[in-house]
Amino acid sequence: MTYTANDQSTFKVQASELDTSRLIRGAWLCPHPTKATWTSYEDAILVFDEQGIISELIEAKDWSKRFPSMSLPNISNPQGVWLPGFIDTHVHYPQTAIIGSASGPLLDWLETSVFPEEAKFSQSKYASYVASRFCDQLLQNGTTCAAVFSSSHVQATQILFSEFARRGLNGELGLTLMDRGAPDDVLCPSDLALAGCEELIETWHGHDQGRLNFCITPRFGLSCTPKLLKGAGELSQKYQLMMQTHISENRAELVATAEAFPEAKDYLAVYEDLGLLHERSLFAHGIWLSDDEWARIANAKAAIAHCPDSNFFLGSGQMSLAKIKANQVKMGLGSDVGAGRSFSMRKACARAYDASRISDSPTSPEELLWYATRGGALALNKPKLGLIAPDAYADVICVEPPPSFSMDAERYSVSQRANQRASQQTSPLSERSLEDLIAQLIFCEDWQGMLEVRTRGQSRWQKA
Numbered sequence: 214m215t216y217t218a219n220d221q222s223t224f225k226v227q228a229s230e231l232d233t234s235r236l237i238r239g240a241w242l243c244p245h246p247t248k249a250t251w252t253s254y255e256d257a258i259l260v261f262d263e264q265g266i267i268s269e270l271i272e273a274k275d276w277s278k279r280f281p282s283m284s285l286p287n288i289s290n291p292q293g294v295w296l297p298g299f300i301d302t303h304v305h306y307p308q309t310a311i312i313g314s315a316s317g318p319l320l321d322w323l324e325t326s327v328f329p330e331e332a333k334f335s336q337s338k339y340a341s342y343v344a345s346r347f348c349d350q351l352l353q354n355g356t357t358c359a360a361v362f363s364s365s366h367v368q369a370t371q372i373l374f375s376e377f378a379r380r381g382l383n384g385e386l387g388l389t390l391m392d393r394g395a396p397d398d399v400l401c402p403s404d405l406a407l408a409g410c411e412e413l414i415e416t417w418h419g420h421d422q423g424r425l426n427f428c429i430t431p432r433f434g435l436s437c438t439p440k441l442l443k444g445a446g447e448l449s450q451k452y453q454l455m456m457q458t459h460i461s462e463n464r465a466e467l468v469a470t471a472e473a474f475p476e477a478k479d480y481l482a483v484y485e486d487l488g489l490l491h492e493r494s495l496f497a498h499g500i501w502l503s504d505d506e507w508a509r510i511a512n513a514k515a516a517i518a519h520c521p522d523s524n525f526f527l528g529s530g531q532m533s534l535a536k537i538k539a540n541q542v543k544m545g546l547g548s549d550v551g552a553g554r555s556f557s558m559r560k561a562c563a564r565a566y567d568a569s570r571i572s573d574s575p576t577s578p579e580e581l582l583w584y585a586t587r588g589g590a591l592a593l594n595k596p597k598l599g600l601i602a603p604d605a606y607a608d609v610i611c612v613e614p615p616p617s618f619s620m621d622a623e624r625y626s627v628s629q630r631a632n633q634r635a636s637q638q639t640s641p642l643s644e645r646s647l648e649d650l651i652a653q654l655i656f657c658e659d660w661q662g663m664l665e666v667r668t669r670g671q672s673r674w675q676k677a
């Protein structure tokens with residue numbers, strides 16, 4: 214789907230169809246559908262239908278030509294810039310409360326911090342409390358879609374689905390499968406776990422016109438018997454489900470995985486041999502993959518969730534963006550909370566930039582912001598997300614950029630700028646280049662700036 218604002222071929226809306234409650238006027242950042250580039254509009258009106266699906270983006274200068282009898286709508290959040298909601302391609306809901314547990318590296322951290330916390334999700338009351346906080350965190354940070362690991366408890370996963378549905382979030386959510394290599398209170402025997410998957414598929418898969426799906430979620434090879442992995446692979450094929458897991462994160466994990474699966478030729482083969490490598494597979498981390506594993510992931514059209522902050526915090530190493538590009542592998546960014554220290558995908562972009570500097574993988578802020586939005590949508594096989602274009606969901610966020618330090622002192626005052634924008638004298642995009650704007654959105658980490666978050670065009674979170 215290619216699109217530019219005011220492209221005659223994409224005109225859909227007639228004046229009679231316009232509903233003032235389904236218009237958002239402001240400055241817009243629009244990602245390219247397939248390339249990691251952006252187009253900006255200083256002043257344009259997003260039109261969406263009653264389903265919350267985008268009809269058009271119309272530049273303000275063309276409004277009166279299109280709709281001579283209608284005045285221009287007011288600007289929504291004059292100090293902000295709109296863009297697609299963030300997509301977090303790897304995050305653990307039952308780790309919300311243990312962010313910052315510095316007990317790494319990976320295998321020690323799982324045993325010391327993660328498993329005891331995830332065991333608490335056998336209690337529905339606790340699961341409900343955390344599910345609500347978890348969704349609060351996603352929305353506050355502008356994340357409108359996420360691929361989420363639940364705990365190994367069916368009820369806690371039901372609760373997470375309910376909370377996503379209530380908030381209008383988009384997601385691929387999975388029951389974390391584990392039948393070995395951890396304390397009994399987080400394990401679930403394979404037959405019971407697979408029956409739990411069937412129950413969740415029956416209740417939730419395809420909910421909200423396919424915006425909420427069940428995702429097959431083996432934690433990783435070390436916590437699953439071959440019997441459980443094989444059953445998981447069969448379910449992912451039977452229902453054409455996304456599959457998410459971890460791969461090649463930490464060197465000690467690699468050694469232990471090779472010992473646990475002596476017949477597999479490498480780490481990827483653990484999944485590949487049991488039906489878990491396909492075009493709906495999403496592998497988190499992928500730091501230590503061999504060239505042959507990269508080629509097989511590319512060949513299967515599988516995707517990688519790049520989790521740079523978690524990779525730093527647990528000292529795991531860093532995945533090479535150069536490998537992603539050389540092999541043309543789909544990639545999204547992941548917060549990987551709780552090994553990641555923030556739900557913010559803007560911070561994930563910043564950490565990915567840092568990682569690129571030490572792994573000889575040149576990148577740019579624009580490219581990383583694209584991966585955090587449209588790239589994530591492609592990694593999750595969700596073509597109607599991560600775009601400001603006809604037929605995409607109006608899952609959009611508005612962020613106020615930090616003050617531009619290059620401005621003169623008089624214009625530096627934030628309140629004055631807001632007033633100027635309110636009176637339509639200026640837009641966040643008229644004050645700086647697109648490149649500078651995106652860099653500031655990512656790297657000015659002390660600046661919160663989130664103003665509003667919408668899914669299907671409906672406001673889901675607003676700055677108080």
Ligand SMILES: [Zn+2]
Pocket residue numbers: 303304305459497549
């Ligand atoms: Zn993870």
